[in-house]
Amino acid sequence: MGEKKAFPLRISADVLIAAQRWADDELRSVNAQIEYVLRDALRKAGRLPGHTSPTESEIEPDPASDEEST
Numbered sequence: 001m002g003e004k005k006a007f008p009l010r011i012s013a014d015v016l017i018a019a020q021r022w023a024d025d026e027l028r029s030v031n032a033q034i035e036y037v038l039r040d041a042l043r044k045a046g047r048l049p050g051h052t053s054p055t056e057s058e059i060e061p062d063p064a065s066d067e068e069s070t
Contacts, residue, residue: 016030
């Protein structure tokens with residue numbers, strides 16, 4: 001992994017609280033959780049350097065789309 005850089009982030013209180021709960025559930029700091037979620041989204045979108053976009057079999061289905069079709 002490359003060099004770490006500090007970055008100020010403005011975030012709504014409700015999103016921060018939800019991120020903190022999620023981080024607590026996964027035994028991470030909220031900073032590490034935000035980085036994890038962002039890195040995962042970038043990987044899935046094929047936007048990380050040295051990574052290609054995922055194939056259709058690697059893309060997780062959206063559970064909400066199943067509910068709409070029933």
